[in-house]
Each structure stands twice: as C-alpha cells, then as structure tokens.
Amino acid sequence: MGKLRMTLQTQLVLRALLEDPAKQRYGLELCELAGLPSGTIYPILARLEHVGWVDSVWEDPAVHEEAGRPRRRFYQITEDGAEQARSALAHAYRARKQPLPGWAAARPAADGGVS
Amino acid sequence: MNARRRLVPQRLRRHEKTPSPADVLAVVRAHHPHADLTAVRLAHDEAAQWHEGEMRRSGDPYVTHCLAVAAIVAEMGMPPAVVCAALLHDIEDTACPPGRIAERFGEDIAHLISAVRLAELDTVSPDSLTLDTAAPTLEQAVLAIRLADRLHNMRTIAFLAPARQRRKASETLEVLVPLARTTGLTDVSSELQSLSAAVLQPVSSSFAVTARVLAMLSLVLPTRQRARWREEWQAELACLLTWKARAGFTFRVLLGAPALSLTLRRPVGREHSW
Numbered sequence: 001m002g003k004l005r006m007t008l009q010t011q012l013v014l015r016a017l018l019e020d021p022a023k024q025r026y027g028l029e030l031c032e033l034a035g036l037p038s039g040t041i042y043p044i045l046a047r048l049e050h051v052g053w054v055d056s057v058w059e060d061p062a063v064h065e066e067a068g069r070p071r072r073r074f075y076q077i078t079e080d081g082a083e084q085a086r087s088a089l090a091h092a093y094r095a096r097k098q099p100l101p102g103w104a105a106a107r108p109a110a111d112g113g114v115s
Numbered sequence: 116m117n118a119r120r121r122l123v124p125q126r127l128r129r130h131e132k133t134p135s136p137a138d139v140l141a142v143v144r145a146h147h148p149h150a151d152l153t154a155v156r157l158a159h160d161e162a163a164q165w166h167e168g169e170m171r172r173s174g175d176p177y178v179t180h181c182l183a184v185a186a187i188v189a190e191m192g193m194p195p196a197v198v199c200a201a202l203l204h205d206i207e208d209t210a211c212p213p214g215r216i217a218e219r220f221g222e223d224i225a226h227l228i229s230a231v232r233l234a235e236l237d238t239v240s241p242d243s244l245t246l247d248t249a250a251p252t253l254e255q256a257v258l259a260i261r262l263a264d265r266l267h268n269m270r271t272i273a274f275l276a277p278a279r280q281r282r283k284a285s286e287t288l289e290v291l292v293p294l295a296r297t298t299g300l301t302d303v304s305s306e307l308q309s310l311s312a313a314v315l316q317p318v319s320s321s322f323a324v325t326a327r328v329l330a331m332l333s334l335v336l337p338t339r340q341r342a343r344w345r346e347e348w349q350a351e352l353a354c355l356l357t358w359k360a361r362a363g364f365t366f367r368v369l370l371g372a373p374a375l376s377l378t379l380r381r382p383v384g385r386e387h388s389w
Contacts, residue, residue: 039367043374
C-alpha cells in the first residue's frame with residue numbers, strides 16, 4: 001500500500017506535470033519546469049509512478065533516431081493522478097493557510113518585545 | 116515467411132526490465148497459443164541451476180542474460196524449442212555434464228546449442244536468412260539466438276572495458292547489423308546500430324566517466340529495474356553539454372539513489388494518502 005508524502009519537491013513536480021497534463025515530459029524537462037536541480041526528481045517520479053499518478057513510456061524510436069540521440073523516458077500524469085494531485089495540492093495549500101496556534105502566531109511588537 | 120518482422124513492443128518493452136520466466140512464457144504463448152511450454156519452464160530451471168552463483172559484469176545474476184536472450188528470441192516468434200536453446204545457450208560454459216542436455220531436452224536442442232556456439236556468422240549465406248519463424252531451419256535458429264545474444268550484450272556493454280566495448284561495437288556494426296537487417300529483424304538491427312554507434316562515436320572523457328558512474332550507480336537498484344534507469348539517466352546525460360552540468364547531474368542522481376532504490380523495492384500499491 002503506497003503512501004505519498006506531499007513534500008515541497010513532490011508538489012513542485014506535480015505542478016509541473018499539471019501545467020499541461022496531456023503532455024509527455026522527460027526528467028530534465030521536469031526538473032527545469034519544477035525549478036529543481038537536474039538529477040533530483042527520479043525518486044519522486046518513481047514514487048508517483050508507484051502509486052499510479054504517473055505513467056512512463058520510452059520515446060518513439062523514429063523520433064530519437066531522427067534526432068540522433070538516445071531514447072528518453074517520458075512521463076505523463078494519469079487522469080486519476082491529475083485529479084488526486086489537484087486535490088492533494090489544494091489540501092497542502094489549505095494546510096499552509098491554517099492559522100498558527102496563538103504562541104506561534106505572536107508577532108514582535110514595535111519595541112522588539114512580544115505583543 | 117515473414118519479412119520485415121518487428122519485435123512485439125507491447126509485451127516486453129525492449130530492455131525496460133529484465134524479463135521474468137513468466138514474461139518469457141507469456142511471449143511464447145502469444146506466438147504459439149497451443150504449444151506445450153513445459154520444456155521452456157524446464158530449460159529455465161536448468162539454466163538457473165547450472166548458472167547459479169555466476170554473475171554478469173553488471174552484477175546481475177547470469178541467468179538474467181539467459182532470460183533476456185530467450186525473451187528476444189520469443190519476441191521474434193521463434194518456436195518453444197528455439198526458446199529452450201536460447202535459455203541454455205551458455206550452458207556448455209558451466210559444470211553441466213556433457214550429454215545431460217541431450218538426455219533431458221533431446222538431441223535437436225542439444226545440437227542447436229552446439230551450433231550456436233560454433234557458428235561463424237561472417238560466413239553465413241545471405242540467401243537462407245529471412246526468418247521462417249513457424250519452422251526455422253537450424254541456420255535460422257542459430258542466427259536468431261546469436262543476434263539476441265549480441266543484442267543483450269550490447270545493451271549491457273557499459274560494464275566492459277572501453278577497448279573491448281569498441282571491439283564489440285565494430286564487430287556488431289560490420290557483421291551483426293547487416294545480418295539482422297537482411298533477416299528482416301528491423302528493430303534488432305536498428306537497436307544494434309544505435310547501441311554500437313553510441314560506443315564508437317567520439318565522446319568526451321568526462322561524458323564517459325559520468326556515464327560509467329551512472330552505470331555503476333544503477334547497481335543499488337533492484338536487478339529488474341537497473342537497465343531502465345541506467346538507460347534513462349544516460350539519455351539525460353547526453354543532453355547536458357558541460358562537464359559541470361554532467362557532474363552535477365550525476366551527483367544528484369547519486370544522492371537520490373537510496374530513496375529511488377527503496378521506492379522500487381516497495382510492494383506495488385495504488386492507494387495513497389497525503
């Protein structure tokens with residue numbers, strides 16, 4: 001039974017995938033879209049694939065042979081994954097917007113003390 | 116006769132993963148729905164028994180090579196007997212007693228295995244090459260197994276020393292690619308060609324080093340997933356133009372490898388919570 005932790009990086013990758021859910025994207029492209037350093041997102045993509053939010057396929061041989069480079073692995077958010085991801089992102093957003101407990105919400109007073 | 120045959124990509128997406136015995140059986144069954152597959156199962160058990168403890172340079176158990184070769188041969192549509200020979204094609208390098216294969220699997224399969232080892236592909240007559248997958252001749256069956264063997268070896272060539280990689284790649288381009296093309300195995304010939312070209316095209320030494328590091332790094336992943344990630348990373352690496360970008364990419368993949376390995380080892384489940 002998979003459990004998906006909505007870390008900041010996972011949210012960024014989901015946002016990148018949701019930008020155009022119909023589009024297949026390769027790892028480096030997703031890193032760039034998500035603003036993450038190259039090479040960091042493979043564990044996240046594997047987790048998303050593991051829970052069925054993302055599908056991956058190899059690039060069409062005709063395309064990469066024409067381009068004269070090795071074939072890429074493409075990722076695309078699934079229909080179910082898009083729905084779940086939107087809901088998870090909204091949930092994460094709401095969680096951030098919840099008021100902090102009183103002690104944590106205390107703001108410094110103008111004189112530097114705690115109001 | 117079946118000219119211009121393509122491998123079936125739907126069942127085993129090339130080297131996405133190391134095929135399991137069940138994958139091989141499924142492909143044979145797809146091409147030969149009424150065939151008795153008992154011998155194929157036995158051939159796998161026999162290969163697993165005699166290759167036990169042997170490892171490939173990639174760190175994978177040797178029997179994964181036998182399965183990969185058998186899967187490619189099965190994808191060509193070859194009959195179960197040829198798939199059995201593919202599973203057992205390296206058995207003569209083991210402690211398996213001479214005569215045992217003939218005794219257990221019959222003279223035809225034993226003879227085919229010996230012929231695979233002895234065949235000199237550069238002297239094969241081009242007239243006999245178009246594969247008749249329903250009833251292949253001995254020469255066609257030998258060729259199918261040798262092409263499959265080379266294809267899997269080329270897919271895992273990153274683990275050989277550079278000089279040996281270049282030698283194998285040159286031989287593949289000169290002999291194996293034209294044979295595969297003449298035979299009508301277009302997928303095999305184009306994959307062999309691109310794998311060989313990737314070895315032979317001049318690459319910067321930093322690219323070679325980072326590619327090798329990534330290949331080694333894939334060893335922390337589950338055996339059946341290594342080939343997929345290795346290939347994916349190397350394709351990404353090929354897009355990075357500077358030494359610094361390649362080193363950074365490799366370093367980040369290195370940092371993420373334990374997490375990736377854990378994820379890939381978890382049982383598959385689609386339920387989740389967040």
